[in-house]
Amino acid sequence: MTTVTSTSSRAVSPQLLLVLVLIVLAMIAPFGIYPIFLMKGLCFGLFAAAFNLLLGYVGLLSFGHAMFFGFSAYVTAHAAKEWGLTPELAILAGIATAAVLGAVTGWLAIRRSGIYFAMVTLAFSQMMYFVAVQAPFTHGEDGIQGVPRGHLFGLINLNDTMTMYYFVLAMFVASLLVIHRIVTSPFGQVLKAIRDNEPRAISLGYQVDRYKLLAFILSASLAGLAGSLKALVFQLASLTDVHWHASGEVVLMTLLGGVGTVFGPTVGAFLVVAIQNYLSEVGSWVTIIQGSIFVVCVLLFRSGMIGVMTPWLKRRGITG
Amino acid sequence: MIMKRLLLSAAALALSAGMAQAQYSDNKVKIGVLTDLSGTYSDLAGQGSVEAAKMAVEDFGGKVNGTPIEVVSADHQNKADIASSIGRKWYENEGVDAIFDLVTTAAAVAVREVSREKGKIDINSGAASTVLTNAQCSATGFHWTYDTYALAVGTGTAVVKQGGDTWFFLTADYAFGQSLQAQTERVVKANGGKILGAVKHPFPNSDFSSFLLQAQGSGAKIIGLANAGSDTINAIKQAKEFGITQSGQKLAGLLVFISDVHSLGLDTAQGMQLTTGFYWDMDDGTRAFAKKFGARMNGKMPTMVQAGVYSSVTHYLKAVQAAKTDEGIKVADKMRELPIADFFAKNGKIRADGRMVHDMYLAEVKKPSESKGPWDYYKIVRTIPGDEAYQPLAESTCALVKK
């Protein structure tokens, strides 16, 4: 697992430059690329980054992250449509739901590790899927449709695609900064210590479970934010996002992009979303192509896209 | 860096697409077929729907008033968000004027929202829910081939009239299954039948033996299958295995396509009654279409959804021709004005709520001895007049219906 974030002080400025260039590119991107596609990529990118906070920095593989993503989408959609809340409040409601779900699931799941941790999260996510099918407010497989985007703080009209895009981009950049802050903070250092050697962290006197639980809740909340944003972008919330396939998809995105890197999951997310969107016109071959890409990636580019690119970037002195 | 190169090439692409659009926008009629090309519904709609749309365009001559017609297609993978983003991209960036097929209700409603907002036309052939002509109706949205109401009326009425007056439902536990059950219950009760019980099964489900046993225990004469696709196939297959059909109870498949019967085989499916909007072997017109369709689809015969796509594309093109524009609202008005008379719908008409009302058929699956070969599966038992089959306009909750 390579870590792009570990930098020497000398290399900070080129890296900062790279980030700034990326942000500028992201700001002009919607003029060249279809903005809805970009927003979808950003939502899933954030979802994958949130997931990666657990897998890449704490070493915990959750196989149930769809419940946070999908349920916050439902709550945001319901709050905006039925209760008439403004988008920021609807999003907060979504995040709060994800955080509470995360606290309960995390509290139980962190007692196990490895594959058992994954299975406990899967179990909870399947139960939440059941709730989503049964609860009347989710409207079964039809989902909550026609969700109004509304006016941000009652002022900014999000119905304009470009405004919505910049709002999503801003939330995305802010969240990635939060994640970056978390993993570089002393808290993040402890997380990595737990990932690398849990008994050692315990013997050093850290209350490992508390750290894990907090990381789990943070990851769930950020995944919730991603789901809430997606509900507003597409103006719908549906069963697809709570299904275990979505939990699987986020694992794929993270692995394709590169585990334990800040940008990797986003790259992976864009790749998967691009496959789904652009290959949709080649018709029934899409699953075969998707499958082949996974196989090839595992056999040839195991460190993920970012992992493959890192040495190349290093040679040009862009990253530490 | 790679990102940048990607962005640049994408920008160049978008630019050239923009120019193309500016040049041809008024000189092209572009229709999109948005369907499930890879999932559960890809046999009953899927590539067959795309081919049907292409055939309709070819049979129309490839041009409307000298303007070329183009067909694009995409796979929505049964996901509402993918359907909505493809629909939006088609309307905004690629100059698509109308979208067809739209199998599965979640995807259909997602596209309906976009079409309404953009003032573009969507004609639904694949989805079943009556919501499309009620709460979600639109001035530019149409529902062509069938809906849960017509299925319930067709099968429910016929079965009760033949003495099947006690029912037990096996219902897929999701919105589609429940609304199909509720609508059929209404029809059964209205005709003097009784509902003895129902069991909701998870969706999808492969083992139905437990539910079938419960249905058997209820003593109902009829077991109504308010589900679709592989769920229905599994239930029918296992009902035969458990001797339920032999012991006198009858199955009523509420949504069965000819592709499902093909998959079951006549040996298993024989005797079952079902409601369909189309059968390929009804007259010379349907046979001619089916023959051409089969030649392009490895000998497969069209389902009602695929035939409906052909019919709806043809009607749309006629309206575009008559209206001399491809502007959504004007074409939609023209579509409502023109009658529909083709091999699919002999006396079709479009109502204010967007429902295309046409005759439905009650069919019975043939015995293996009666069938002359592959795809010779149905006997048409009764023609259900359109006004009887579909929800009366007075009952519609569609805002466009003047009361």
Next chain:
Amino acid sequence: MMTFFGIPTQALFGQLLLGLINGAFYAMLSLGLALIFGLLNIVNFSHGALYMMGAMVAWLLLNVLGLGYWPALIVAPIVVAIFGMIIERTMLSRLYKLDHLYGLLLTFGLALIIEGAFRQLYGISGMPYSVPKELAGGWNLGFMFLPIYRGWVVGASLVLCLGSWLLIEKTKLGAYLRAATENATLVQAFGINVPMMVTLTYGFGVALAAIAGVLAAPIYSVNPLMGSNLIIVVFAVVVIGGMGSILGAVITGFMLGLVEGLTKVFYPEAASTVIFVVMAIVLMIKPAGLFGKRS
């Protein structure tokens, strides 16, 4: 008539029996999965796709070569096992030293390809496949009508599971296998061809999946997606039983069939969720699963 929570006891017997029959499929599938996980350390996510392949190959044998059910029961698993072993040799063998995740991702990709390929060739709605004549009909047990074929499925599954268990626990070959699971290098040093054994184990595991597929063909819809949702259920069975425990996988398979059967009577909507509730509870109380060794 006696009743149990409002359900006649007789009907309940019937439901339990049906649960047991479904459990037979879970047992066969989870046995293969547990074997593969035990020796190869790989979560074989393509297990469901290979189960489907077993059923599809049986259909192809019937319709292309005219081979009926009984030959298919032998030939289809062999075909699928060969296919599996080629995959193991060319792809999976490169991943053994890596994290579980990569094996999971690779086999997931393979499942997509296999399912996609069959759909491309034969469509989605599936193929007819009849119960073999010898096993048609049924017995009237008094409390229910039991199709002979279902009885055969339970019997075949019990024999297969028991046979596999004996093979692994009581024979020399099984001893090598278990030893290789513990310490492959050491076993290799004793002159045993461990890579060969690994390949054969994988072949055996997927052959079990394929047999389950052939057994399922006459009663379930034979279509390219028939195995796609099965995998997480079967995987849950393996985890509840205790990863790598052969006996655990088999017993849990049958047991969960029963639990599911009861759920279908009392709360049918939850029938596909109950397994996960059980898994969450078991993992909370017995972290290594019901039959797993504490690690």
